[in-house]
Amino acid sequence: MAPRGEVRRLxxxxxxxxxxxxxxxxxxxxxxxxVWSPGAMLPSEIQLAREFGVSQGTVRRTLDALVAExxxxxxxxxxxxxxxMEDRRSLFLFFNMVADDGRQExxxxxxxxxxxxxxxxEEARRLAIAVGAPVRRLRRLRLFRETPMIVEKVVVxxxxxxxxxxxxxxxxxxxxxxxxxxxxxxVEADETVRAVGAEPEDAALLELxxxxxxxxxxxxxxxxxxxxxxxxxxxxxxxxxxxxxxxx
Amino acid sequence: MAPRGEVRRLxxxxxxxxxxxxxxxxxxxxxxxxVWSPGAMLPSEIQLAREFGVSQGTVRRTLDALVAExxxxxxxxxxxxxxxMEDRRSLFLFFNMVADDGRQExxxxxxxxxxxxxxxxEEARRLAIAVGAPVRRLRRLRLFRETPMIVEKVVVxxxxxxxxxxxxxxxxxxxxxxxxxxxxxxVEADETVRAVGAEPEDAALLELxxxxxxxxxxxxxxxxxxxxxxxxxxxxxxxxxxxxxxxx
DNA sequence: TAGTGGTCTAGACCACATT
DNA sequence: ATGTGGTCTAGACCACTAT
Numbered sequence: 001m002a003p004r005g006e007v008r009r010l011x012x013x014x015x016x017x018x019x020x021x022x023x024x025x026x027x028x029x030x031x032x033x034x035v036w037s038p039g040a041m042l043p044s045e046i047q048l049a050r051e052f053g054v055s056q057g058t059v060r061r062t063l064d065a066l067v068a069e070x071x072x073x074x075x076x077x078x079x080x081x082x083x084x085m086e087d088r089r090s091l092f093l094f095f096n097m098v099a100d101d102g103r104q105e106x107x108x109x110x111x112x113x114x115x116x117x118x119x120x121x122e123e124a125r126r127l128a129i130a131v132g133a134p135v136r137r138l139r140r141l142r143l144f145r146e147t148p149m150i151v152e153k154v155v156v157x158x159x160x161x162x163x164x165x166x167x168x169x170x171x172x173x174x175x176x177x178x179x180x181x182x183x184x185x186x187v188e189a190d191e192t193v194r195a196v197g198a199e200p201e202d203a204a205l206l207e208l209x210x211x212x213x214x215x216x217x218x219x220x221x222x223x224x225x226x227x228x229x230x231x232x233x234x235x236x237x238x239x240x241x242x243x244x245x246x247x248x
Numbered sequence: 249m250a251p252r253g254e255v256r257r258l259x260x261x262x263x264x265x266x267x268x269x270x271x272x273x274x275x276x277x278x279x280x281x282x283v284w285s286p287g288a289m290l291p292s293e294i295q296l297a298r299e300f301g302v303s304q305g306t307v308r309r310t311l312d313a314l315v316a317e318x319x320x321x322x323x324x325x326x327x328x329x330x331x332x333m334e335d336r337r338s339l340f341l342f343f344n345m346v347a348d349d350g351r352q353e354x355x356x357x358x359x360x361x362x363x364x365x366x367x368x369x370e371e372a373r374r375l376a377i378a379v380g381a382p383v384r385r386l387r388r389l390r391l392f393r394e395t396p397m398i399v400e401k402v403v404v405x406x407x408x409x410x411x412x413x414x415x416x417x418x419x420x421x422x423x424x425x426x427x428x429x430x431x432x433x434x435v436e437a438d439e440t441v442r443a444v445g446a447e448p449e450d451a452a453l454l455e456l457x458x459x460x461x462x463x464x465x466x467x468x469x470x471x472x473x474x475x476x477x478x479x480x481x482x483x484x485x486x487x488x489x490x491x492x493x494x495x496x
Numbered sequence: 497t498a499g500t501g502g503t504c505t506a507g508a509c510c511a512c513a514t515t
Numbered sequence: 516a517t518g519t520g521g522t523c524t525a526g527a528c529c530a531c532t533a534t
Contacts, residue, residue: 018522044500055524060501068316070496076501077531098440188496192346194486195443195461213443213461218490238442242466245493248318248436266503292519303505308520324520325512502530511521 019054023062026052031071031082032224034183038084042072045080071187071224084179096244097150097236105144109172112139112205114165116158126220126231127157134158138165141205142234148206149241152234160184160229174230175221184223186230191219193243196235206237215243267302271310274300279319279330280472282431286332290320293328319435319472332427344492345484347392355390355397357420360453362386362413364406374468374479375405382406386413389453390482396454397489400482408432408477423469426477434477437469441491444483454485463491 030036042048045063049056063080066072074080098104115137124131136158142150154174156164161182171177178184197211215236221229278284290296293311297304311328314320322328346352363385372379384406390398404412409430419425426432445459463484469477
């Protein structure tokens with residue numbers, strides 16, 4: 001536990017950094033280190049204020065920002081909690097395919113293959129690991145209402161998520177699995193999308209003609225502090241569905 | 249001008265709505281009505297507090313939220329201002345194509361055609377206007393370094409943006425034009441993307457084979473209060489570029 | 497009833513930009 | 516020197532939840 005007045009003491013030496021930022025750092029540190037795990041309740045604002053040696057208003061300001069960011073949530077009259085995947089918009093933050101009839105369902109996933117390997121240059125760059133570092137590669141086929149719609153390749157660092165899928169069968173929702181099985185929580189992602197023609201392999205799996213236009217989504221997902229967790233490339237048949245984006 | 253203590257008076261009758269939300273509504277109202285136009289400086293927090301009959305802290309809380317939303321920005325020691333298109337991330341909020349070499353340039357636009365017409369059902373739905381209401385339709389070709397890359401169709405309500413492009417030649421950056429010429433500021437957008445095959449028309453313009461995979465971006469842009477401003481469908485050659493998305 | 501978060505205030509003091 | 520936003524405090528009171 002941090003000693004009483006911890007922030008205030010540090011602050012004397014760094015007059016340029018606001019107190020609320022130092023409180024922010026301390027709280028994030030505990031989240032990263034799982035001192036407070038997803039689902040757990042934080043101490044009350046008053047307690048945190050006492051512990052850090054700042055006013056309740058300052059703690060509150062920090063918590064407000066973390067809540068806005070989706071890392072924490074509050075229940076009035078109860079307390080402040082660490083968000084879990086389900087609390088977050090996660091399911092629909094990272095899953096944005098919508099059928100043309102407006103339905104938005106979580107697709108089933110069928111594992112096509114899994115292997116251990118060594119990171120090539122591209123994988124190393126995306127995952128911010130060394131070339132040759134151990135990685136786990138997965139290939140999956142995703143189905144909506146029994147119809148194959150997406151082919152995806154997933155690569156993760158085996159150091160961060162050791163033996164992914166060797167202990168238990170992989171669930172449809174990998175991010176949730178990373179969180180409960182490895183205490184690694186995805187909080188953001190960068191994607192680039194483009195249109196490509198179906199390769200013979202895609203075509204066979206998706207039961208389409210070679211060259212059919214597919215939407216390719218290339219995504220790196222990050223945990224706190226922009227630590228790369230997963231690199232995923234999905235190729236999607238968008239003849240009956242589309243990919244949603246909100247801007248602003 | 250609002251009479252002194254306006255918020256406080258209203259608040260007596262609506263104890264359930266927080267003061268900062270009422271202040272928020274009043275400020276947004278003035279933004280919508282262009283009492284404070286893009287680029288203008290707002291009264292100081294102290295003045296606003298006096299005028300609305302609340303404390304400076306409450307005004308500040310509201311301004312914080314509007315700044316976070318991108319509607320306003322502050323310059324320490326100077327004042328609080330209404331954001332303009334350039335202040336916003338606008339250029340890159342609504343323009344996210346990135347060349348494979350990492351370069352991100354504003355593409356030139358060549359007008360292919362413009363017409364006045366009456367809204368069909370789809371246009372009416374997208375723009376939230378009546379079927380048959382007057383609309384303006386534009387077709388443009390966008391070029392990166394002289395190479396045609398995007399074909400786009402734009403539809404706007406002629407009531408909201410009367411005579412678009414008839415007075416002056418249209419600039420590359422339409423959103424900026426909406427703001428300076430019509431005082432209509434785009435603040436958010438919903439997009440759906442999918443992969444499609446190039447139609448003969450697309451193919452001719454983009455100098456590609458019919459059926460070449462193109463990225464189709466279907467976007468409705470909104471002003472404050474989710475008022476639809478523009479419906480745009482872009483078809484992009486993504487063989488040498490991709491479309492960026494950040495999530496989280 | 498006790499404890500939590502939610503709202504709001506009044507005021508102190510600092511950092512910064514303009515005049 | 517003045518006025519602006521930026522930080523921080525201490526405390527009041529309300530609304531909600533659990534017991």
